[in-house]
Structures are given as C-alpha cells and as structure tokens.
Amino acid sequence: MAYELHYWDGLQGRGEFVRLALEDAGERYMDVARGKPKAGYGTEGMMRVLNSTTEPHIPFAPPFLKDGELIVPHVANILLYLGPKLNLAPKDEDLRYVAHGLQLTIADFVAEVHDTHHPLATDLYYEDQKDAAKIRTQSFLEKRVPKFMSYFERVLKQNPHGDKQMIGDTTTYVDLSIFQIVDGLHYAFPRAMKKFGAQYPRVAAIHDAVLKRPKIAAYVDSDRRIPFNESGIFRHYPELDQDA
Amino acid sequence: MAYELHYWDGLQGRGEFVRLALEDAGERYMDVARGKPKAGYGTEGMMRVLNSTTEPHIPFAPPFLKDGELIVPHVANILLYLGPKLNLAPKDEDLRYVAHGLQLTIADFVAEVHDTHHPLATDLYYEDQKDAAKIRTQSFLEKRVPKFMSYFERVLKQNPHGDKQMIGDTTTYVDLSIFQIVDGLHYAFPRAMKKFGAQYPRVAAIHDAVLKRPKIAAYVDSDRRIPFNESGIFRHYPELDQDA
Numbered sequence: 001m002a003y004e005l006h007y008w009d010g011l012q013g014r015g016e017f018v019r020l021a022l023e024d025a026g027e028r029y030m031d032v033a034r035g036k037p038k039a040g041y042g043t044e045g046m047m048r049v050l051n052s053t054t055e056p057h058i059p060f061a062p063p064f065l066k067d068g069e070l071i072v073p074h075v076a077n078i079l080l081y082l083g084p085k086l087n088l089a090p091k092d093e094d095l096r097y098v099a100h101g102l103q104l105t106i107a108d109f110v111a112e113v114h115d116t117h118h119p120l121a122t123d124l125y126y127e128d129q130k131d132a133a134k135i136r137t138q139s140f141l142e143k144r145v146p147k148f149m150s151y152f153e154r155v156l157k158q159n160p161h162g163d164k165q166m167i168g169d170t171t172t173y174v175d176l177s178i179f180q181i182v183d184g185l186h187y188a189f190p191r192a193m194k195k196f197g198a199q200y201p202r203v204a205a206i207h208d209a210v211l212k213r214p215k216i217a218a219y220v221d222s223d224r225r226i227p228f229n230e231s232g233i234f235r236h237y238p239e240l241d242q243d244a
Numbered sequence: 245m246a247y248e249l250h251y252w253d254g255l256q257g258r259g260e261f262v263r264l265a266l267e268d269a270g271e272r273y274m275d276v277a278r279g280k281p282k283a284g285y286g287t288e289g290m291m292r293v294l295n296s297t298t299e300p301h302i303p304f305a306p307p308f309l310k311d312g313e314l315i316v317p318h319v320a321n322i323l324l325y326l327g328p329k330l331n332l333a334p335k336d337e338d339l340r341y342v343a344h345g346l347q348l349t350i351a352d353f354v355a356e357v358h359d360t361h362h363p364l365a366t367d368l369y370y371e372d373q374k375d376a377a378k379i380r381t382q383s384f385l386e387k388r389v390p391k392f393m394s395y396f397e398r399v400l401k402q403n404p405h406g407d408k409q410m411i412g413d414t415t416t417y418v419d420l421s422i423f424q425i426v427d428g429l430h431y432a433f434p435r436a437m438k439k440f441g442a443q444y445p446r447v448a449a450i451h452d453a454v455l456k457r458p459k460i461a462a463y464v465d466s467d468r469r470i471p472f473n474e475s476g477i478f479r480h481y482p483e484l485d486q487d488a
Contacts, residue, residue: 056404057342057411060349060395070338073345081341094314097325098301101317105304111355119363120376121383132364132376139365151304159302167301 002028003082004066006046006059006179012184012225014110015063016074018082020176023219025086033062033222052058062107076103079173088176090168098135099167102155109148109181113188114233116240126237136241141192145185149200152178156202163202164209171213178203179210184234188241195244246272246377247326248310250290250303253277255476256428256469258354259307261319262326264420267463269330269427277306316430320347320353323417330422334412335388343411348398353392353425357432358477360484362385370481381484385436389429393444396422400446408453415457422447428478432485439488 003022006016008071017032022029034042059073065081066072072081080100083089119136120129134185150196152166159168165179182203186193197204210216219225228234247266251259253412259275266273279285293315296302303317309325310316316325324344327333334343363380364373396410405413426447430437441448453459463469472478 053398053402056402057339058395058398058402059345059346060352060392070341072341074348077341077345077348079336080344095301097316097321101301101303101321101325102310104318104321108304108355108389112351115359120379121387123383123387132379134375135364139367143365143367148304151302154297154302158297158300158302 002030004030004032005063005133006049006066007063008046008178009043010226011230012234013063013227014075015129016226017077017106017177017180017222018065020216020219021079021173021183023224024176024215025088026215027086032066042205043241048186065116074107076100076107079177080238083173087172088171088173090172092168095168099172099174102166103177105148105151105176106174106181109144110233112144113181113184116188117235117237126235130239133237133240138242141189141242145192146199149196149203152203153200156206164204164205170236171210175206175210176216178206179216181203182207183211184228184232187228188234188236190236190243191243193244199244214222245347246274249294249307250276250310251307253287253292254470255473256424256477257307258281260470261350261417261421261424262307262309262322262422263468264329264460264463265323265332265417267468268420268457268459270416270459271330271334277309302477305435318329318351320344320351323347323421327417330349330417332415332417334414334416338411339475341438343416343418346410347421349392350418353388354477356384356388357425357428360432361479361481370479374483377481379483382486385433385486386443389436390443393440393447394446397444408449410450415454419450419454420460422450423460426451427455428472428476431472432478432480434480435485435487437488443488 005015005018007013032041033043033046037044046062049055050059057071059071064071064073065078072078082122089096117126117133119132126133130204155166156163159167165171166174249259249262251257257483276285277287277290281288290306293299294303301315303315307319308315308317309322315320333340360381361377362373363376370377399410400407403411409415410418
C-alpha cells in the first residue's frame with residue numbers, strides 16, 4: 001500500500017519537506033488532501049483522521065504520514081521514519097540521531113520563518129500585525145539567518161566525509177531539506193539573499209546539487225510541485241525584505 | 245560512563261525535560277554547566293563542545309546529551325534516544341514514533357510559551373517588547389493553550405489502554421513532560437490556570453500522578469531542581485497573566 005501524506009492543499013508548507021524525500025526516492029505516495037473527495041481523499045479525507053474520535057493515536061496537526069494503521073506526525077519524525085526505508089538516512093544507527101538533530105534544527109528555523117509574518121498571533125491576519133512583522137523580520141534577517149546558516153556552514157566544514165553532504169558520505173533527507181529552506185529564502189527575501197552564495201558557499205552548493213538530482217529536477221518542473229505562495233511558510237512580502 | 249547533560253546553568257528551561265527523565269529513572273548523570281570548571285565542567289565545559297572546530301557533529305544549541313563520543317541535540321531527540329534505555333518509552337517500535345510525535349508537539353508548545361515573552365526578537369529584552377508580548381500572550385492563553393490542552397485531553401481519552409498515561413499502558417517520558425508544562429503554566433499564569441483542573445481533568449491528573457512518583461517527588465524537593473525563574477521558558481510576569 002502506498003504511503004499517505006496528509007497535508008493542507010494549495011501550499012508547499014511543511015508538507016514539502018516530506019514530498020521532497022518521497023519524490024527523490026521515486027516512492028509512490030498519495031497526497032491525500034489533493035486527491036478526489038469521491039475516492040475518500042481531499043481535505044475532508046484528512047480532516048476525518050484529524051477529527052477522529054476512535055483513532056488510537058491522533059495527530060495534533062498536518063503534516064502526518066499514514067503507513068497502514070500507523071500515523072506518524074511532525075516533519076522530522078516522518079523523515080526519521082521514512083529515511084531508512086527511502087535510503088535517505090545514514091546507515092549507522094548513531095548517526096541517525098545526528099541527522100534527526102539537524103532536521104530538528106531545520107524545523108526550528110522553519111518555525112522562525114513562519115513567525116516573521118505572524119509574530120503576534122497565528123489567528124490574526126498578516127495585515128493586522130505588519131508593524132510587528134517588520135521588527136521581527138529585521139531581527140530574523142540580521143541575526144537569526146546568519147546564526148543558522150553559519151551553523152550549517154560549520155556542519156558541512158566539519159563533516160569528516162567532506163562538505164558535499166550534511167552528514168556522512170551520502171545524500172540524506174537533511175540535504176533535501178537544506179535545499180528547501182534555501183529555495184524558500186530566495187523566494188521570500190530576494191534582496192536579502194543577493195550575497196547568499198558568497199556568504200555561505202557550502203550551503204548554497206548543497207541547494208544547487210540537490211536541484212540537479214534527476215528526480216528532484218523532474219519534480220520541481222512538474223505540476224506536483226506547488227509554486228511558493230503567500231499561504232505557505234515562505235511568503236514574499238516586499239515590505240519585509242531588505243538589502244543584504 | 246555517566247551521561248553528560250549540557251544545558252545553561254541557573255534555569256530549568258528545555259534541559260528540565262531531560263532532567264526529569266534521568267531523575268525518574270534514577271540514572272547517574274553529569275549536569276555539565278553546573279559542575280566545577282576546575283574539573284573541566286561549568287559553562288565553559290559546555291561552550292568548549294559548542295564552539296569546537298574539530299567535533300564531527302556539533303549541536304546548534306543546548307540542551308544536548310553526550311554519551312561517550314555521540315552528541316544528541318534537541319530535547320525530543322534526547323528523549324527518543326534515552327527513553328528505551330531508561331525504561332521510559334513504549335516497548336513497541338511503532339509506538340515510539342507516536343510517543344516522539346507527542347513530544348514534538350510538546351516542543352512546539354514550549355516554543356510558543358517562550359514567544360509569549362519574546363514575540364519580536366530573542367535578542368531584545370522583554371521590557372522592549374512588552375506591548376507585543378501582551379497581545380501574543382492573550383492569543384496564547386485564549387486560543388493556543390485550549391487548542392493544545394484539548395488535544396492532550398483527547399489523546400488521553402482515546403488511549404486504548406486508558407487515560408492514566410499519554411501512550412500505551414506504562415508511564416513514559418511524555419507523561420513527565422506533560423507534568424513539566426502544566427507545572428510551568430501554573431507558575432507563569434496562576435490566574436489563567438485557576439480552572440485548569442476542571443477544564444482538563446485528565447491532563448491535570450497526569451501532572452499530579454507524576455508528582456507522586458517517589459523519585460520525582462524527591463527530585464522536586466532537592467536542590468538539583470532549580471526553581472522556576474524569569475530566565476527560563478515559563479516566566480511569571482503578572483502583567484501578562486489574565487483571569488481564566
């Protein structure tokens with residue numbers, strides 16, 4: 001049976017980190033919310049699981065993966081689960097905790113990206129927290145992006161197997177996620193990202209290398225890849241962007 | 245060799261979720277930053293790992309656990325690693341992903357608690373973002389706490405093994421973490437928490453049951469338990485609190 005990925009329709013969002021792993025591995029999967037309601041899919045198919053009063057293990061929020069009866073929630077947890085099955089995790093058991101730690105740091109970064117446009121409350125519109133968003137985004141671009149990206153650059157530099165992958169000597173789901181956050185930053189903050197390649201050459205090289213992987217290149221060109229938009233995590237609001 | 249827990253001295257913070265598991269299991273561990281610098285410990289002992297230019301797998305931030313050569317960063321990852329060793333994880337492999345998913349939801353909640361007092365920037369003082377903190381806290385108390393706590397209440401209600409533990413039929417690290425967030429909310433928002441026991445009886449019962457576990461009771465009474473304070477995640481700023 002194919003994996004079922006449950007995530008909101010119409011945006012890349014957090015679901016995209018899982019899609020990239022499934023696509024790179026050429027794995028068959030059902031993107032549930034984008035399926036036909038008549039066939040039991042669509043957003044209502046996802047909501048049926050979320051609102052179930054009988055499921056023994058309910059998720060808090062999308063994305064979650066359904067593999068038969070098992071429901072695995074949270075991006076990093078899904079990748080922890082799928083990584084070895086998709087041949088996108090380190091072989092060494094201990095290194096899997098290290099890869100997972102990197103993915104959790106990426107998850108924290110993604111949460112901070114989200115809060116640039118929603119610093120005060122997720123239930124308020126962006127327009128109603130724009131001034132706070134400007135302050136938060138300035139701090140994000142000037143302090144947080146350099147802190148995270150310098151860290152990822154160090155991780156690559158100190159990898160005993162070389163700086164062509166985030167961990168070990170093969171491409172893992174962590175590299176695919178690095179591609180996604182760099183890609184998202186370019187979309188959201190094109191001015192601030194102008195010097196990114198010079199500032200963080202190793203991280204930028206991971207982005208470019210992942211994009212050249214045949215299955216990722218095909219996916220990004222397909223209509224399965226939803227374009228970035230202002231419903232997702234990475235949103236382009238020109239008034240929040242600033243020169244590098 | 246004893247586990248080394250690396251976390252900031254002087255606050256419970258995120259390190260406390262790991263301490264509770266180690267303490268409940270009666271495991272020997274070194275709380276590195278609280279140790280003597282002369283013996284290679286203290287904050288400088290922790291910073292030596294964080295700033296290392298030779299470690300193959302550096303953490304982004306505390307807390308991290310050192311078990312021999314292996315460095316495991318992030319609370320949920322540490323508990324995933326330690327859980328089975330401390331007999332605080334489900335026996336079933338699949339259920340470990342479910343437990344980890346619950347812990348990651350707790351981690352998201354903890355990040356939202358932090359942002360109540362730091363909504364605009366972690367590098368600004370609370371005093372410089374107090375107005376934004378009031379708006380964010382109101383949304384947190386009125387929308388987010390009910391969303392998370394109703395979810396945890398549902399998880400308990402739908403546990404096929406009964407509502408005395410968050411998952412399966414034994415106490416796990418997830419229950420210990422539920423204790424910690426409920427305890428922290430009582431400290432930070434005593435007015436808002438006045439009706440908590442009536443609103444979320446199953447979650448409140450987990451808190452009380454964990455506090456009765458002999459090793460947790462002894463720990464909470466010891467000077468190893470740092471009191472809540474305004475350097476931690478849960479901070480008591482009376483101006484942010486509001487009636488339930």
